[in-house]
Every structure is written in structure tokens, then in C-alpha cells.
Amino acid sequence: xxxxxxxxxxxxxxxxxxxxxxxxxxxxxxxxxxxxxxxxxxxxxxxxxxxxxxxxxxxxxxxxxxxxxxxxxxxxxxxxxxxxxxxxxxxxxxxxxxxxxxxxxxxxxxxxxxxxxxxxxxxxxxxxxxxxxxxxxxxxxxxxxxxxxxxxxxxxxxxxxxxxxxxxxxxxxxxxxxxxxxxxxxxxxxxxxxxxxxxxxxxxxxxxxxxxxxxxxxxxxxxxxx
Ligand SMILES: [Zn+2]
Numbered sequence: 716x717x718x719x720x721x722x723x724x725x726x727x728x729x730x731x732x733x734x735x736x737x738x739x740x741x742x743x744x745x746x747x748x749x750x751x752x753x754x755x756x757x758x759x760x761x762x763x764x765x766x767x768x769x770x771x772x773x774x775x776x777x778x779x780x781x782x783x784x785x786x787x788x789x790x791x792x793x794x795x796x797x798x799x800x801x802x803x804x805x806x807x808x809x810x811x812x813x814x815x816x817x818x819x820x821x822x823x824x825x826x827x828x829x830x831x832x833x834x835x836x837x838x839x840x841x842x843x844x845x846x847x848x849x850x851x852x853x854x855x856x857x858x859x860x861x862x863x864x865x866x867x868x869x870x871x872x873x874x875x876x877x878x879x880x881x882x883x884x885x886x887x888x889x890x891x892x893x894x895x896x897x898x899x900x901x902x903x904x905x906x907x908x909x910x911x912x913x914x915x916x917x918x919x920x921x922x923x924x925x926x927x928x929x930x931x932x933x934x935x936x937x938x939x940x941x
Contacts (some may be wrong), residue, residue, distance in 0.1 A: 723754055730912050731757045734872045735768050759771035768936070781818070783825035789815055789832070793893030800828065808835035833887075840867050840890040846882065847901045854924060860908040874900045874935065877907040892938055 721741035731749065734742045756767075779788055781787065788795040796815040803818035808831060810816070817835075821827050844865055852862050863883040870876075870886045877883055885906050889897050902924045910917035921928045 721758065723751070725813070729806040733758070733761050733765065736846045736872050739769060744825065781829070783832070785822070791815065791836075791890035792843075792890065793896070798828075798832075806830065806831050824842065824879055829931055835866060836887060836890050838883070840887055842866070843894070843897065844885050845892060847898055848905070851898075851905060851924065855905050855908055858909065863905075863908070875904045894936060896935040896938070899925060899928055899935060902928065902931075 724744050724916050725747050728746050729742050785800045787798050799814040799816045800822035801818055807818040865915045866882045866884045867887050868884050874887045902921050906917055906920045
């Protein structure tokens with residue numbers, strides 16, 4: 716890799732991982748004893764991927780901060796919906812006639828609207844993510860695994876992770892992407908019940924569960940989120 720700078724973070728882990736953040740910062744997470752040569756070889760092996768992603772980031776329009784005003788478009792399951800804000804004593808949020816309708820005591824207060832909308836996204840995410848886990852878990856149950864418990868988190872650099880403590884962590888932002896993308900992430904994390912890395916055995920299991928996972932992965936990585 717030529718001009719790109721990156722930070723190496725050593726920790727107790729087994730595999731090497733490259734993270735690219737929305738501000739183009741690059742981190743390489745490596746095991747404590749990884750040699751400089753191993754790290755360089757790993758970066759070199761990811762070079763084409765990294766260059767493509769960096770180019771993609773530069774092509775993307777700059778992120779405009781959301782204003783939480785009436786008529787502004789927000790994403791839900793891959794579709795854009797305009798906000799419809801109206802005053803009411805009790806807050807209520809619903810998807811109605813193609814709009815994201817929020818009844819709120821202070822419809823002109825963007826912070827409160829943002830919080831109310833986030834609560835709604837969390838509720839929706841909880842239902843959608845759990846349904847997908849329930850739908851796909853039987854395949855893993857017969858292989859002797861225990862159903863991980865869902866935790867919805869706001870994460871900057873990843874869509875999901877599986878913790879050894881029995882949690883499947885999914886990024887709240889996923890609720891803004893299409894259902895087939897969320898399904899890909901859920902199955903990816905469930906496959907980590909069996910393989911903690913992304914090696915050939917992991918990929919074979921992915922293909923068994925979701926034959927078109929590579930296409931879905933590509934699509935998700937190209938998704939402009941806001
Ligand atoms: Zn993974």
C-alpha cells in the first residue's frame with residue numbers, strides 16, 4: 716500500500732482484522748505476537764479491497780447531518796420515508812400511508828424528535844432482528860449451539876458481532892437497510908457460533924445457509940447510510 720496510513724492495535728485475539736472508518740481512518744487489529752512482517756503482508760493482501768473502499772468513500776456525497784424536520788426523508792428497511800410531524804400531548808410513532816408519522820408534544824424540537832425516532836427504530840429492530848434469528852436458528856440448534864441473545868447497539872465500524880458470552884450484537888443502523896441485508900448479517904454472526912474466523916469452513920457454512928451471501932455482502936458494503 717502506498718500513501719495510506721494506518722494504526723496497528725495489538726490485543727489478545729487470534730486473527731488479523733482491518734477496519735475502515737467513515738472518516739477514512741484505517742485500523743489494523745492484530746494478535747499480541749504478530750510480527751511486523753505478518754502485519755505488512757496482511758495489509759498488502761487487503762490492498763485492492765482497501766483502495767476500492769476508499770475510492771467508494773470519496774465518491775459518496777458528504778454526509779449531511781439530519782435535521783429532524785417535517786418532510787425530511789429517513790430510511791427504514793431500505794426505503795425512504797418523509798417525516799410527518801404533528802403536535803400531540805402524548806408521543807406516538809407509526810409508519811402510515813408512506814410517511815413516518817410522529818406525534819410529539821414539541822414537533823419543532825429536533826433533539827426530542829431524534830430521540831423519539833430512535834426509540835421507534837429500536838423497537839422495530841428488536842422485532843425484525845429477533846424474528847430473523849428465530850427463523851434461522853433451528854439450523855444451528857441441531858448442530859448443538861445455544862441461541863445467542865440479541866443486543867442492539869450503535870456501532871461505528873461494524874454491522875454486527877458475536878460475543879463468546881452468548882450475545883449477538885447487531886448495529887441499530889441495520890434497521891435502515893433492506894431485510895435481505897439484515898438477514899445476511901444475522902446469518903454471518905450465527906455462523907460464528909461454529910467458526911470464530913472467516914476461513915474456508917466459515918464460508919462453506921455461509922454458502923450452505925445463504926447461497927447468495929456474497930452478493931448481499933457486496934450490496935451492504937456499497938450502501939450509503941446516513
Ligand atoms: Zn465475522
